[in-house]
Amino acid sequence: MTEIITQAISDRICKHMNDDHQDAVKLYAQYYGKIDTLETAKMLSIDPQGMYLIIDNHEENPLRIEFDHTLTDAKDAHTTLVEMMKQAK
Incomplete structure (x- = not known):
């Protein structure tokens, strides 16, 4: 059973x-948000x-x-965030 991305997750x-x-x-923020300069970035939520x-x-x-793509569960979120990081580098 897959766990949907709840508020707790x-x-x-x-x-x-x-x-x-x-x-x-x-x-x-810099790569996907096309923000050149920023002091800090904080993740508020993920869905x-x-x-x-x-x-x-x-x-x-x-x-x-x-x-x-639409994430299916927390594992998919982890994999996607790692892949996004690799692409941004």
Whole structure:
């Protein structure tokens, strides 16, 4: 059985990304959000279609990044975020 991306799963993924992979979150904003300069980026939420970040480039702004497919579960979210990171590098 696949686990859908619930609020609890979104919160867990965001906490992990913000605590352990802040460089990746910043790179997502720069590459996929086409943001040249920013001080910080934080993942706010993730859902099957995309993720919301808050970026700080002298003021806080929300940023939505869509995925290239609809996520099926938390494992798919992990795989997709890793692939997005590889592509952005």
